[in-house]
Amino acid sequence: MRRLSWFNVTSLTLGFAFLYLPMVILVIYSFNASKLVTVWAGFSTKWYGELLQNQAFLDAAWVTLKVGVAASTLATVLGTMAALVLVRAGRFPGRTLFSGMIYAPLVMPEVITGLSLLLLFISLGVDRGVFTIILAHTTFAMCYVSVVVSSRLVTFDQSLEEAALDLGCSPFSAFRLVTLPIIAPAVISGWLLAFTLSLDDLVIASFTAGPSATTLPIKIFSAVRLGVSPEINALCTIMISIVAVGVIGTSLATKRAAQRQKRDEQAAARAAG
Amino acid sequence: MAVPVFAPWDDPTQKPLIQFKGVTKRFGDFTAIDNQTLDIYTREFFALLGPSGCGKTTMMRMLAGFEQPTEGQIVIGGKDMKGVPPNEREVNMMFQSYALFPHLSVWENIAFGLRRMNQPKDVLEARVEEMLRLTRLTKFAKRKPHQISGGQRQRVALARSLARAPKLLLLDEPLGALDKKLREETQFELMDIQENTGTTFVIVTHDQEEAMTVASRIAVMDEGRVIQVATPSNIYEAPNSVYVADFIGDVNIIEGAAKRAGDGYDITWAEGVPPLHTRKEEGELISIPDGGKAYLAIRPEKVAIHTEKPQGMTNAVQGRIIDVAYLGNLSTYHVRLANGTMVRAQTANTRRLALRPFTWEDEVWLSWTDTAAILLAE
Ligand SMILES: Nc1ncnc2c1ncn2[C@@H]1O[C@H](COP(=O)(O)OP(=O)(O)O)[C@@H](O)[C@H]1O
Ligand SMILES: [Mg+2]
Numbered sequence: 001m002r003r004l005s006w007f008n009v010t011s012l013t014l015g016f017a018f019l020y021l022p023m024v025i026l027v028i029y030s031f032n033a034s035k036l037v038t039v040w041a042g043f044s045t046k047w048y049g050e051l052l053q054n055q056a057f058l059d060a061a062w063v064t065l066k067v068g069v070a071a072s073t074l075a076t077v078l079g080t081m082a083a084l085v086l087v088r089a090g091r092f093p094g095r096t097l098f099s100g101m102i103y104a105p106l107v108m109p110e111v112i113t114g115l116s117l118l119l120l121f122i123s124l125g126v127d128r129g130v131f132t133i134i135l136a137h138t139t140f141a142m143c144y145v146s147v148v149v150s151s152r153l154v155t156f157d158q159s160l161e162e163a164a165l166d167l168g169c170s171p172f173s174a175f176r177l178v179t180l181p182i183i184a185p186a187v188i189s190g191w192l193l194a195f196t197l198s199l200d201d202l203v204i205a206s207f208t209a210g211p212s213a214t215t216l217p218i219k220i221f222s223a224v225r226l227g228v229s230p231e232i233n234a235l236c237t238i239m240i241s242i243v244a245v246g247v248i249g250t251s252l253a254t255k256r257a258a259q260r261q262k263r264d265e266q267a268a269a270r271a272a273g
Numbered sequence: 274m275a276v277p278v279f280a281p282w283d284d285p286t287q288k289p290l291i292q293f294k295g296v297t298k299r300f301g302d303f304t305a306i307d308n309q310t311l312d313i314y315t316r317e318f319f320a321l322l323g324p325s326g327c328g329k330t331t332m333m334r335m336l337a338g339f340e341q342p343t344e345g346q347i348v349i350g351g352k353d354m355k356g357v358p359p360n361e362r363e364v365n366m367m368f369q370s371y372a373l374f375p376h377l378s379v380w381e382n383i384a385f386g387l388r389r390m391n392q393p394k395d396v397l398e399a400r401v402e403e404m405l406r407l408t409r410l411t412k413f414a415k416r417k418p419h420q421i422s423g424g425q426r427q428r429v430a431l432a433r434s435l436a437r438a439p440k441l442l443l444l445d446e447p448l449g450a451l452d453k454k455l456r457e458e459t460q461f462e463l464m465d466i467q468e469n470t471g472t473t474f475v476i477v478t479h480d481q482e483e484a485m486t487v488a489s490r491i492a493v494m495d496e497g498r499v500i501q502v503a504t505p506s507n508i509y510e511a512p513n514s515v516y517v518a519d520f521i522g523d524v525n526i527i528e529g530a531a532k533r534a535g536d537g538y539d540i541t542w543a544e545g546v547p548p549l550h551t552r553k554e555e556g557e558l559i560s561i562p563d564g565g566k567a568y569l570a571i572r573p574e575k576v577a578i579h580t581e582k583p584q585g586m587t588n589a590v591q592g593r594i595i596d597v598a599y600l601g602n603l604s605t606y607h608v609r610l611a612n613g614t615m616v617r618a619q620t621a622n623t624r625r626l627a628l629r630p631f632t633w634e635d636e637v638w639l640s641w642t643d644t645a646a647i648l649l650a651e
Contacts, residue, residue, distance in 0.1 A: 157370065157372065159368050159369075159370055159372040160372050160374060160375075162337075162339055162359070162368070162372070163366075163368055163372035163374070163433075164374075164385070165338075165339075165358070165359040165360050166337055166359050166360070166364075166365055166366050166386075166434075167360075167365065167385050167386030167389060167433070167434075167437065168360045168386055168389030168390065168437070169360055169389060170360060173389075177385075178374055181376045182374075182375060182376055261419060264417070264419055264420040265419055265420070267420065
């Protein structure tokens with residue numbers, strides 16, 4: 001293997017330090033025994049214990065979870081449907097406009113999305129709460145889902161669906177039995193993406209949340225305005241771990257699946273030759 | 274005892290299984306199929322043959338129900354197919370790309386169509402096992418499509434499309450991905466299966482040898498139109514146009530002016546040499562006005578080659594050997610005639626190499642009988 005030059009080593013170190021040093025500091029201070037965030041007073045896990053006693057944080061976590069699961073599931077259903085229409089329907093009047101409108105919220109400033117949703121809810125007289133946050137998160141997450149799913153559908157061999165029709169499936173069961181299982185990885189990553197987006201959204205949630213429902217990001221943000229506490233550090237460390245486990249887990253699973261497929265194909269080639 | 278010949282197309286009491294009635298298919302302003310009328314009969318092994326892009330797949334997709342004719346009517350089993358979706362047709366298709374379901378095992382791929390028929394479990398299982406045996410895939414039943422070889426995948430696709438015992442099986446270039454030897458084996462397998470199951474097969478191919486081997490009748494297509502429909506031997510021996518003659522096998526075309534003479538036509542094709550004569554067979558409908566343009570199509574294996582001018586042959590022409598293609602069992606001599614026309618003569622190599630009398634630059638005579646050439650008007 002080629003040795004790395006000093007220049008490469010330096011830029012690598014600096015780059016990673018820039019990315020991860022803040023998080024490392026946060027994780028380290030979450031185990032600080034002192035109440036003062038910037039003074040190290042020995043190792044302790046007591047803030048994690050205190051966190052579990054803090055009803056406000058637990059409530060916010062529960063709201064966040066409910067919103068995340070509900071919104072990402074709704075967004076996945078709607079986003080997948082939109083992707084199917086955009087990729088499959090061929091040309092119909094207004095197709096370009098329609099696809100443009102699906103993707104516009106991706107580049108729309110969140111403040112505008114949040115504000116317009118707020119105005120909508122007020123004018124409809126809807127009480128703001130968990131329900132309105134779910135609707136708001138569904139709205140912006142479905143664009144991301146539809147991007148992920150349509151990029152998979154573009155390379156999907158449509159003759160598979162035709163084969164299912166040919167073998168007696170109705171169009172809907174062809175989708176359920178053939179298309180959906182095959183594009184499932186894309187649909188699942190769309191769901192995960194939507195869930196992550198919902199998990200860390202602060203702006204839109206602040207506009208659409210009512211006094212009855214506070215999500216974790218809102219809670220953290222308002223808590224931090226009164227000063228950073230070690231409890232917050234502990235909470236953030238937990239969130240980092242959940243995300244890290246998720247990311248590492250999925251990438252390992254994908255890698256394993258790819259390796260297995262390659263091995264199978266080689267075995268088949270040997271058997272044939 | 275005479276074996277009854279299978280020729281329902283000659284029997285006016287037979288009703289065709291498939292009827293194309295003036296079918297036109299347009300994609301935008303491109304005409305893929307142009308006013309097509311065609312009958313296909315039960316138990317036929319019908320081949321659609323033609324160059325890439327001539328509309329073969331489009332014909333199949335209209336039969337399967339994936340495309341609707343722009344004009345005209347398709348009738349299958351006496352029923353107009355207009356508006357009948359693919360899943361309600363007793364037709365199955367083997368796709369050019371096989372279209373195996375990658376997330377299902379070989380067993381489940383074959384069972385897929387049967388599950389849609391609400392059969393009892395044991396009937397379904399027996400049918401799948403039967404299909405696995407028929408296509409010799411029993412050993413691979415548990416594998417996924419990506420775990421088997423190309424030839425095995427092709428057999429899975431065949432088994433899957435046969436499992437529902439369709440009235441009509443459509444095969445779109447089914448053997449395209451196989452090498453020559455495996456392809457030939459599979460052709461005979463297909464013919465066996467077709468005979469044993471009594472299914473009507475329509476096969477698309479661009480390989481003329483394949484069509485000649487498997488088909489009861491061949492339709493030669495060009496740019497959205499069927500040029501000729503006939504049995505393989507009639508397509509070969511009695512093509513109706515230069516296009517068909519040229520598409521099927523090797524052929525020499527000599528152009529000239531026709532004139533009625535005796536029992537057929539004399540063709541004047543070059544200055545200062547006697548005209549070529551061809552006899553008009555009984556039943557041949559061709560009629561060319563005197564002096565009209567005509568083409569003689571002569572298969573290379575029907576052209577004899579001599580060192581001396583042959584005596585008593587109606588058609589004899591002189592030329593020089595330009596090239597010799599040695600194919601082992603056969604040799605093809607490329608001979609240039611005085612007016613520049615190239616004619617190929619093919620002989621079987623029944624003697625060892627050293628004893629054969631012709632080589633490059635030799636002056637030779639070519640001859641053929643007055644029934645060997647086919648006279649064509651276009
Ligand atoms: N869905 C379609 N849209 C536009 N043109 C098409 C479509 N399907 C086929 N064609 C055109 O119709 C012609 C015939 O195609 P096809 O039937 O696939 O030919 P073949 O199978 O004989 O190679 C081709 O020129 C092709 O480009
Ligand atoms: Mg084709």
